[in-house]
Each structure stands twice: as C-alpha cells, then as structure tokens.
Amino acid sequence: MAGAGEVSGKGWHATPQAREGDRMKLTIIGGASAYTPDIILGLLQDHALYAGGELCLHDIDGANLRVIERLARALVRAAGADLRVTATLDRAEAITGSRFILTQPRVGGLQHRALDEKIPLKHGLIGQETLGLGGFAFAWRTIPVMLEIVEEVQRLAPEAWIINYANPAGMVTEAVIRRFPDARFIGLCDMPTGLQWAIGRLLRVDYRRIALDYAGINHGGWVSRVLLDGEDVTARLRRWAAALGPVASLLPLGEQTGTVRLFRQHGMVPDPYLRYYYYKDQILKKLLRAERTRAEFLIERVQQLxxxxxxxxxxxxxxxxxxRGHPAHSDLASQVIAAMAANRPTRFVIQQRGAGAVRHLPPEEAAQFSAIVDGSGWTPIPQPALPRKEAELIARIKASETLNVRAAMEGDRSLAVEAAELNPLGAPRPLAEKVVDELLAAHRKYLPQFA
Structure with a gap:
C-alpha cells in the first residue's frame, strides 16, 4: 500500500500529505441505492471542501443508477457546488483516483434479504437483516464482494479511505481487518448517531453537541455515558427513563419502547438492536404474525422512492x-468524510479493530467504539468495562459472528453451523444444520466460495 501509515493500539494513522490544488474524487459504490440522494445532500453541506472535484456513482443496476445520476446533478446544481457528477458500471473506473470511497453494496438485493428473513422464520427463528441466521447469510454474500473491493482499492487508489455502510457491517469489518490489516477502512452504523439524534431532541439541543461513550459491536453495545458539550448528562436521562418506563412497558414493543425499557433495567443506553436478544420471544411472535417481512415492504417502498x-x-x-432511512444515516457518512477531508478532529462511534478500547473483546478483532477521526485516521477512546452479564452476551454474539466470518471467507459449511449453534438467535443441531443448508441453497448464485 502506497504512503506511510501504521496500525497500532492507538488506531490507524497516515502521514498527512499536502493536498492543496487536488481535484478530490469521491466515489459511492452502490451509488444507485435509495439511500444515496440523502448522502449527497449531506456531502453538499460542506461542498467547498470538494470544490473542483468529482462525485462518481457506481452500481451494477444501470436503470436506477441513471435516475440517481440525474438527481445528483440537479442537487449539485441547486447547491451551487463546484462538483462534477459522473456515473459508471465499471467498478475499477469508479475506484481509480478516488480519495474517499463510500461502500454500500447490497449483494442479492432486497429479494435475497427477504429470503434471509423468511427462511429462519419458517423454522421459528428470528429473520433479520444483520442478526441471527439471516444476518449470517447476508455476511456470506457480502464479505467476498467487500474483500474484492478493498483489494481493488489498495491496487487502484492506495491512498483512498473506504467508509463502509455495507451490512452486516460488523462482520464485514471483521473480514476486512483479517484479510487487509493495514487497510484504510472505517466501518459505520447509523444506530449510535440515531441515539444522539433522539437524545438531542429530548434535550432540545443540536444532536452534534451530544457524544457517546459506546462499547460493544455493531448492533450490540451499550452507552455507559452521554455527554452534552462535555458534561455528563447520563443521570438526567436515567431519571427521564425511570419516569417513562411504566408507560413504555404498556406500549407495543418497538425500537423506541424497547430502548427505554432496556435503559431503565440496565442503567445504560442500549444499542436499539439489543431488544432482539432481550425480548426475543415477543419479537418472534410479532414477526410471525406479520403479513409480510420488512424486505417485502421495502421492495414496494423503494420503487415509490x-x-x-x-x-x-x-x-x-x-x-x-x-x-430512505433516518437523517442520521446520511449525516454520519458525510460528517466522517468531511472530518477527514478537512483534517478536523471529530468524535464518532466507528467500527474497526478494537485495540483494547472495548475491554471484554479480543483487541485484534473488530468492535464498535467511540473514536476521534481526522485526516490521518482514527484514534480509539478507551471505554469503561461493561458489567459482567451485559459483557458476556456481547462476547457470545461476537464469538459466533467471528466464526461466521471465517465460514464466509473459507466457504466452510461446518463453521457456519457451529456459528449458528453459538449465536443467541440461532438454534441447536440439527435445526441449525437444516436452516444453514436452506439458506446456502437459496443464495447459491451469490456463494461461489461454498461450492
């Protein structure tokens, strides 16, 4: 990889290089996604950083790529930005010369996400895009493609930073740092930013003034401390949760009510996805009663978009x-890129090698934690240890996901079954074998490594 840099317990840091006069190229892989227009709007908030540069959209979906390309040009024109918009079906062309590459491919599309949801449900297991056996199957499809992309970036744009949104993001990050330990790569999830946004609304302040002490993994972590302009306001939020808790317990279990309930019970703000583990039976009953899965709803919704x-x-x-999605999604990606482009140290919750920031997880493996990001890379902010029971659950989820990453990288069915048995949303043998085999068969087109 060109350029000086190092990976250590202090994060990843490159030697800053002069960039004056550069024509910066920003690339979005998965540029035809329905998420892309809002991400472009987020980037345009700081469009002076990219003046004279290029925004390149890449996708394999030519029809929708043309729609997003026309819209992108209209948005850039309306913002008065000095930014050229291009689009290509050629991934190598999109990558070459890029400085920032936002990755959001969805391998198999929403049609295969629907299979991730429906096949486990048929066997009485939660079907979810990023969790349990549905999330495992999505990882089998996504990891090989993301590893191809990272290899191409290191060859064609070795100084580029990859900012990843591709799900299941935690397992994707684990695979990347295993295969490419020196990659300029940061994984993102909008859930912690969504928590900041919700807390900001509650406190009636701009959510950017909120910072989180977050420790865990993607879609499985806890916020031990909430800061407003550097002041700890966690106790104030606990009083709020105590007051709302009885009401939340009477309302249907959803993202917000589940988050309030867990906050009240554990004294820490949960990643909202933890509700799938703590309220597994209730959520499974709700999913089984639903007329259609989330993916089936989105297939219709995205066409409207x-x-x-x-x-x-x-x-x-x-x-x-x-x-498509919460404002936190587009804001997070655009703010991380702007912080790096402007060399403006900014605090985010990211996914990368834990490097000891999350005490109960192996430091060489991927985790999700608070960090400072700037033009040279990222520096983890060490987090306090989690209580034993909460830490044990996250460690078990992480161990199962690490096994599944190996299964995806090696094409090893036996590892996939072992991961399914270990995961809290999985199943014992022989059911784990049956569901794994059905998912492998359903997605065979996208799983050459298992052949």
Missing part, C-alpha cells in the same frame, strides 16, 4: 420530500 427521485430530478429547484 425511485419514482419520486425521477420526478425531483427534473425540477429546477429539487426538493426531496420522501427519504
């Missing part, structure tokens, strides 16, 4: 009235 995007692309002053 593309129609809206096509209409907006033709407007003189384009305004997005429909969105």
């Amino acid at each position: 593309y129609r809206h995007y096509a209409d907006v692309a033709g407007q003189e002053q384009p305004v997005l009235k429909e969105h």
